[in-house]
Amino acid sequence: MPFASFVGVNHHGQLVLFGCALLADETKESFVWLFKTWLEAMSAWPPKAIITDQNKAIKFAIMEVFPESRHRFCLWHILERVSEKLNNFCKANLTFVDKLHDCVYNSLTVDEFEMRWDQLIKDFKLGEHTWLQTLYEDRQQWVPAYLKDTFFAGMSTSQQGESVNSFFDSYLSEKTTLNEFLDQYEMTLENLYEKEAQADFETLSIIPSLKTPSPFEKQAASVYTNEIFKKIQLEVLGMSACCISNVQQEGAITVYIVKEWEDLEMLNGKDYKVMWNGSEVRISCICHLFEFKGFLCRHALVALITSGVPKVPSHYILKRWTKEMRNRHVLDDFLIEQACNGDRPKTMDQRYNDLCQRSSRFAEEGSLSEESYNIALYELQRAVQKLLIVNNSNGRLSQPREQFEKVASSPSNHCSTQESWQQMGQEVFEHMGACQPVYHTREFYQ
Structure with missing residues (x-):
């Protein structure tokens, strides 16, 4: 099955796995489904930039689902195909690949690239080569001179080690079964977490040596x-x-x-x-x-x-x-910026994920001392009471009896009706010492 992975980089420049999928085929419809599903999982925030292999189905799917994202093709993948598409020609013209690389990598401006490319095609008489013509038509999606004004976090994919395709090479193969895939996926995540934790530790504990007085x-x-x-x-x-x-x-x-x-x-x-x-x-x-x-x-x-x-x-x-990327305030600033830009969550799952992210700051501040803990607990109780009143008045909790019986249960409490659920919640909020389980309303929508 085709395997699709969403990979980025963290504050150390290390690869980060956002998610992945197994596809039935590589049609436009499958990629549209993939991108829409991933977009929902990412709280409807599309990527500002995305790198993929050169594939028409992927290209058109991105145009439909991520119309505002800057899309580029994997440069390493394209240059690797040169020897495949021009195999005999490259063997007969040993300087061609070097001159092609020089044209692609060392052209500072669009005009310089256009001039160099035109000269390269003329010198080697490749004006009629169909694949090179197609490559030139897509030049705005793979030539660095056209893409340098967009932030790609340094993911140029100009080397095999940077290629998104090579990310899982050491973990997966065509013979990997589905059960093995799940195990390997978890192992991949664990290795990534360990590498990031190690890099965090080294950044905080090891002072880098300076080589200049600059x-x-x-x-x-x-x-x-x-x-x-x-x-x-x-x-x-x-x-x-x-x-x-x-x-x-x-x-x-x-x-x-x-x-x-x-x-x-x-x-x-x-x-x-x-x-x-x-x-x-x-x-x-x-x-x-x-x-x-x-x-x-x-x-x-x-x-x-x-x-x-x-x-x-x-x-x-x-x-x-920066080292401050791990600071709890950075995520908070990012979320505020998103809200100011109008990128507010629209579905219940998106709102739930958004509030979970924001509440992490609340929990961290509230846990620093006993005094801050008491303040946080008091304000949290007041906030939940207000939310219950609003949701009840809007009929948000009017769900079938059997759904309450399925979800709202615990060894110490059992709520089979809306009234008993509200009563239990009210008792918890009125008595600080009664640390009873309180179920989030999101669970009623599962």
């Missing part, structure tokens, strides 16, 4: 998780290969041309245009590393230090990469 590196070491710090450290080290070759003033914006030498053979280096607005504290680079990966590039850092700014501005430090 204030940017010191700031990054104190803010980011260790794995993300290593990526930023490479950018700091890369500053030594950069210099400002030209400076222009365009109103409030200072334009820096940063030249970077990648190796000794590139005598002229490569130019990167960086725009700095000092009054608004805004900076952008033509390479769009921040937009794509979520941290500033070496070219922007060179421009900042030249402008007399020794620290990365706070709005260029994404919470999702």
Whole structure:
């Protein structure tokens, strides 16, 4: 059976499993069902960006279910197919693959890619190749130059280890039975949890070693998780290969041309245009590393230090990469932001999941001391009483007798009618010491 997995990355850049499914087939209808079901499980919040294999059925299903999401194809998967689709040609033209990679990866702008691609096709006389024509038609969904303005958390999938397809390779195969699949799925989750817990521990207990006296590196070491710090450290080290070759003033914006030498053979280096607005504290680079990966590039850092700014501005430090990502306030801020944007849950299950997430902050604060616990318990009792009154007045709990008998039961209490259910709840809320089980109204809708 076709296996579909939803994978992202956590604050350490590690792969995270959001969910998966076994499909009957790979038709558009199956993928539409898959995406709608997953969307419901995610409280109706669609992904801002999604990466898939190059597949027409998936492409059209995403257009229907996730019309606002930025969809890209797995770059590694596409480049792997080059040798398959042009096998004999690649063997006869050994430089083609290298030039293709150079065209795809090293084109800073859309215009540069278009020029390089056109020249590549002409040089190797591949204008009539059907698969390459199809690839070019879909270029906006796989060529980095077209996608650098969208945040993909660094998931470029340019290497096999980053490929979503390879995520389960060490756990599953075509011979895996359904029972084995469930066991392996749990084992996969356990391994992921262990890796994340280990990375959390190392971030909090191990101070990363600095390689330069740069204030940017010191700031990054104190803010980011260790794995993300290593990526930023490479950018700091890369500053030594950069210099400002030209400076222009365009109103409030200072334009820096940063030249970077990648190796000794590139005598002229490569130019990167960086725009700095000092009054608004805004900076952008033509390479769009921040937009794509979520941290500033070496070219922007060179421009900042030249402008007399020794620290990365706070709005260029994404919470999702920092040590504070584990802080209980981050999730709370995220939920508030979603509510302000109008992304409110619409179904009962979505409301239930949303309230569970929000209540975790309430529980954490309430458990810090006996005083806060008493306050939380008192306010919780008052809130539940109000909810019971509202729900009863709206007829929310008018359910068949047999459903109450099935759900509302425990060794110490048995509620077979709506009246006895309400009576039990009222007794619990009036007496703080009576810690009786209280069943959530969601259970009546199972």
